[in-house]
Amino acid sequence: MPAVFRVHPAGHDHGKRGDDGTEWGAAVANGVERRRVGPSLPAPVFAVVLVGVTVALIALDALTGTAVRLLPLLVFLPSIAAGLGSVRQTAFASVWVVLTMAGTFAYVGSEPGDNILAAGFAALFGVAAVLSCRYRVHREEEVYRLRSAAAALQRQIVRPLPLATGDVLVDGLYQPVEEDAMVGGDLYEVAASPYGTRVLIADVQGKGLPAIGTALAVLGAFREAAYREATLLGVVDAMESAVARHNMGATRSGEPERLVTALVLDIDRDPEVEAVNCGHLTPYVIHDGRARQAPLGEPAVPLGLAGLAPEPRHAIRFAFPRGATLLMCTDGVTEARDPGGAFYPLGARLGGWARRPPARLAETLGADVRRFTGTAPRDDIAILTVSRTREIS
Incomplete structure (x- = not known):
């Protein structure tokens, strides 16, 4: 939501802190604010979702008595992070999924070839999710710069x-x-x-x-x-x-x-x-x-x-x-x-x-x-x- 403000001349830098406690810088250069788009997901929420989904899938597999049937669904976690979180969060989710799947498969005694194949697919999906998140963040920054340029121009009017x-x-x-x-x-x-x-x-x-x-x-x-x-x-x-x-x-x-x-x-x-x-x-x-x-x-x-x-x-x-x-x-x-x-x-x-x-x-x-x-x-x-x-x- 745009903040109410008394109109001030351009040329000042303002440090701001997001609602989730993460900081993002805002510099006014030639009257145009530029910012680094921060995480969309608060860190506690991200951690709870990541760990919670992982534990839930492992528990369901254990309770149903089937051998690692639901765990491959973890490969979708990086995609969710790519749409809602930051690049760093998406990369962390990708590494988390690869290590979790590899460790779980090794623990239950899966074939080494199956273990490597599953981890490889998880890594491939993770890389794709990171690239998708980078593109999303880049687009958000472009849109924000365009909005801020128009708003900065309007501030010069009044x-x-x-x-x-x-x-x-x-x-x-x-x-x-x-x-x-x-x-x-x-x-x-x-x-x-x-x-x-x-x-x-x-x-x-x-x-x-x-x-x-x-x-x-x-x-x-x-x-x-x-x-x-x-x-x-x-x-x-x-x-x-x-x-x-x-x-x-x-x-x-x-x-x-x-x-x-x-x-x-x-x-x-x-x-x-x-x-x-x-x-x-x-x-x-x-x-x-x-x-x-x-x-x-x-x-x-x-x-x-x-x-x-x-x-x-x-x-x-x-x-x-x-x-x-x-x-x-x-x-x-x-x-x-x-x-x-x-x-x-x-x-x-x-x-x-x-x-x-x-x-x-x-x-x-x-x-x-x-x-x-x-x-x-x-x-x-x-x-x-x-x-x-x-x-x-």
Whole structure:
């Protein structure tokens, strides 16, 4: 399961220990984590299975009174280890089977030729199992490197939290999904402009590297327009144009067009916040022990659909008093489901945490989502908390 983390710059090495106590190294080289795939079977479990199966087969042979009839089934033990364990475990299982069969045959007085033949077949199956395990481990390492490369690229898209400007402090957490092609396009950014602090949270439709390409286009447009455009609608228009251009290029290369839900805020020393909601989740205002959704009305169309909208987007202002916290998130939170299929009740949960400090609120919410689902997440999760850093005029 991918771990929840605050986004840190690449370039640090981290030593980790698996659940079974075995260590595996993780080095970040050029932003890409590489690891040695450790044993899939904990050592105690491996030992119990190996010895237990061997003793069971020998005991069955002794109890039934037949001469070494079931013991040759041990040749399948290395194959099982090859599919579940490490190369070292598979090699150990192979040697164990050869020695056990040879010793048992010698003890019961089998013909030397039969003894050698049985041990030879066991050794041959063992070698095949070791080679098969080496191939499996190599493939697992390749898949992991590909997943980590995509995740490392995504970590370079979003800056480390917390982010502070003269107006606000933005904290939170980001949880990427690194399974198969499930690296998504959640993103956020904070820009201190001459017109106030602009805050963006967005979610690109789809998964994988193409979604990250769209995210890069949105982020590039936001970072430039946030400083250039005097109005928040001007910033959103620049992002809309960037998504439209990116979709045109994607269509020519055979990729599908992608939409982007986005929420853009403009926060200064005014007690109100200006917002443009492009199909994103409505933020929550947490103040005086209460959590309520900001009164933004119906959201406008996502980025990439402005040409099809019946009317242009518009900005809305809502109260953001001193001491309040804004909470924004992506649909990885609201679309999380419990084992029974029920969606995560974000509004109801926030009411019980309304008096928690912003720094703890995002972590509490992320942990609660994981407990609610009871399984690995199937979508990226981004949660931002926004609080003021200075008095309101």
